[in-house]
Amino acid sequence: MKAARHSRVFTMVLSLVLSVALLVTFIPAASAADRGAWAPNVSYAVNDTVTYNGATYKCIQSHTSLVGWEPSNVPALWGLTQGGGTGGGGGGDVTAPSVPTNVRVTATTSTSVTLAWNASSDNVAVAGYDVFRGSTLAGSTNGSTLMFTNYGLAASTSYTFTVKAKDAAGNISAASGAVSTTTGPTDPGGGGGSKLPKHTLTGYWQNFVNGSSNVRLSAVPNEYDIIVVSFADMDSSKPGGVTFNVDSGLSSALGGYTNANLISDIQAKHTQGKKVILSIGGEKGNIDLSTASPNVSNFVNSMYGLITQFGFDGIDIDLEHGLNVANMTSAVRQLQQKVGSNFVLTMAPQTIDMQYATSSYLQLYNNLKDITSVINVQYYNSGCMLGRDGKCYSQGTVDFLTALSDLTLQWVAPSQLGIGVPATSSAAGGGYVTPQVVNQALGCLATGTGCGSYKPVAKYPDIRGAMTWSINWDATTGYKFATTVKPYLNSMP
Structure with a gap:
């Protein structure tokens, strides 16, 4: 989670609450039991079962529940029990939906396949459909959506797809009949941000004042390959639209920094071979793409x-x-098609967004991985999170960075994954590590040596790089992060 524009208190409190709530992992708990309906402010032990929205869930790691930690929202804490009813008597829904029929390919490109199918039926209701590419879950739809496009595929390659229906109680149908198709030849367009180095350093440039250094874009040191201007604002007059101008407070702090100054500084960075991109979201920001029309076109046109x-x-x-x-x-x-092949796309999911293969961010990555430059996971403000070995690792350690990266590398290509950390202990509510620890984690992931107690299951020499929040916080230490991490990235094969 990025630093607040005006206060970091919320993130610090949230991190403290998460850490305290998860400390019960290390306290002996009562024997696992059927705990009935899920509720907040309750202590749950590993293997406890609860019901929520008609489905049964099993506790993965002990914790005290909070509002917002409903089982369907936090797969790091709860696992869905397939076919589970309400427990203790078999009174729940145990009937799976019917098998989807007439699965068919409706369109192909060099990097995508679009499927459609006929609706399944259920004794209660069909909640959604899971689409599999071979044995891999390619994505999911809701119960009313009977089509799916799998983006990011290889050109001139054969793929086989099946579809399963599911209900709210966790019952899943058998797989549909398989359908196979071959993607088209290589598209000469492409994307992913050309002319970036193999190992990149990304930094966020703050377009607001919050206690860190106030920095003109021209002052950003040469070590940063991708400069992320944060953030665009939601256009309240156009659903889905965005706006951006140099913040008035920052302008004053810099003695009158204007849009024209920023434009000139961006042009100068281009002559140095740097990429400058605009971020949407942040801790307090959002973009309204809840509806396709007119929101999507408003977003594309304004951006x-x-x-x-x-x-x-x-x-x-x-x-x-x-x-x-x-x-x-x-x-x-649509935006990439308007901008062209040099379009740079990065993402900055929170740690919890990368805990399971069907998260929204991983679905988005699967759809866009052919034009994605790097996913810089925010390994901070996270508390304790599950690594690839199923153990819970505390933030602010080399093991957290390597175990959580190893988990994500099941689904994200090494050449598209970056380690995101705060530049100083003041830049986030928790999760700070020294730049030397970042280098240690990068070396461990790339070579399998110099690790802490966690050993990755493979070596990832193509690991993309690192990111920090933020360039402005890095400036408060004389850019210690950039001048330590970038030389190490340059030394990697």
């Missing part, structure tokens, strides 16, 4: 206008309050 006006190279997706995968996919695709 393209800003890219043209300021000279931005692309966008960063830092939405921390949920996102509509289908509409965001459509919006980014």
